[in-house]
Amino acid sequence: MEPLSNRRKNVAQKEMTLSERMYLPAIAQGLGITIKHFFKKKATINYPEETRQRSDVWRGLHVLKRDENGAERCTACGLCAVACPAEAITMTAGERKKGEEHLYREEKYAVTYEVNMLRCIFCGLCEEACPKAAIFLQDDKLAPARYERDEFIYGKDRLVEPLKTTETK
Amino acid sequence: MTESLFFFFASLTLLCAIMVVISKNPVFSVIFLILTFFTISAHYILLNAQFLAAVNIIVYAGAIMVLFLFVLMFINTGKNVEGTLKRNMLAKIAGTIAGGLLFTVVVAALKDVTLGHPDPATYDSQVGMVENLGKVLFTKYMLPFQLVAVLFLVSMVGAVMIGKRETGEQNF
């Protein structure tokens, strides 16, 4: 048969030469390779102290943003839940009461907002779908490993951006 | 000092040797036999025969007893050994008679032994050292030494013959 590529090799069992049968040159060669690796730069990243360089478009843990006054931007329109290919997002909507204007920006807000991190594929479609620029995938945080499955369902307590206490910005 | 050491090692040797015989578990017997070799080596050292002491340990404790233990490991030395051993009356009587005869022979042999004391004029305390032993072996006892070597060679050839691969036999 015609060879499809020029990489074909004929393998035939040849009689070993004396130096091959002694194995010592081969052992020396192997030792040379390992000692070369001994002095090589290490591939390890010391994780808690150093982190791997992330891509600029890295998509990590979700966050629900607040506006400049500290009110939640989310209006519980449900577009993110519709856009989500993994169906990881659920929410229930509620109406804003009098006196809660400083908490919620619009008249409708999300009473609960849950993202199941076990389902989530971190595709970022929720981010694209959101008309109010409320949900974002952060580029510096991960969804960490946990012991229980329940703990992977992130509620508003863990998703909403914490209030800025100081107005330095 | 030397005398008390001698009695200590002698009693230890006898104790270990007795334990070899009366241990029920053969592995314990082997361990006590090794201990016996050690105490015998201690006696050699007391006699200023260091080479003999070392060789005794290397050859007997280090090689031969390993093989003993090696073989014992393949044998099932569980509890059923007790049951399979035949303990009828005839065996007991035969054992007693054989043991008694051996004892008589030992007593008869040792009865007339006079303990020889070394002559201080010709006594050399360094006779057991390696150099002296080597010189004696290669001069005075040259022929027996070489004959023993030939004997070893014969046994080696025999072992090789037994271990040789038969035609048609395949191990790997």
Added chain:
Amino acid sequence: MDSVLLIYKGIYILAIFGISLLIATYSTYFERKIAAFIQDRVGPNRAGPMGLLQPLADAGKLFFKEEFIPAKANKMLFILGPGIAMLVAAMSSAVIPFGDTLIIGETSFDLIAIDVNIGILYIFGVVSLGVYGLMIGGWASNNKFSLLGAIRAASQNISYELAMGLSLIAVLMLSGSLSLKVIAEQQTGFNWNIWYQPLGFLIFLICAFAETNRTPFDLPESEAELIGGYHTEYSSMKLGMYLFAEYINIFVVSAVMATLYFGAYNFPFMENLRNAFDDPVLGNNVVTIIGVAVMFAKIFAFIFFFMWVRWTLPRFRYDQLMKLGWNILIPLAILNILLTGGGILLYEYFTKG
């Protein structure tokens, strides 16, 4: 005078014991570190600076582990096994000359624990006993894998002891003495035995790997086939004892190789250095102290080599191991004896005639 020497010997023996324990402890650390470096990792680096407290952490962990004894195991022998392994390993460093003599005041102190005229035979005898720990432990575990490991250990050690002894004989023919101190003294300066005995050294090195159950000859404790071999059933510090004994054995074998073939505490131009001092006592002491450092440097180099080989070579198959021992190393060792004998005769013929 006598009591001074006696106290000195006691301190020296304790010191050597402590040093061998310390080196064994840190061998575990360096084993992991070297393994990591060869595999492009960094290895243990959390406990203390550069992970230097890792051995302490490991030992602490081992001490607090459950002492598990299998129900059907022979309890006494099960406990005896690691004890014998450890005892024998710690015994063997007694006759190794770690240095020349130190002169303090009027007294000269030999840097050797026991100077017997059968030093090599002592080491050989003690090393040959090392296998009992493995055998007894493996058998007493009442586990088929342990038993297989024990049997492998026994047959491997017996087979390689022969080649080891035969390769030693060539060295003894050169030196004409069984005392390690005398052998060390003969290799002054750069006059090391390795230049006369390259083949013998190679055989001895391979046998040393086999005797200490190191890769590529670690068949008694191969994880993949025998799930740990003789120490399958062991846990806690009893397992630690076995591992410890292995590292002490590596240290001792490295020291023996350094003494027999690499000139022990001798280093090139040591006589020039000794004569450079006006005060002979001071010169002697300086040379001795540097010699001790050189000796330990050689030992560490060998320990590094042991680890380097471990993370390079795969394990032998058992029939290959036996074939190498009996069919190749023993004939080579006998050939080496013949060559050495011939060489000595030729040398004497030309120098005397």
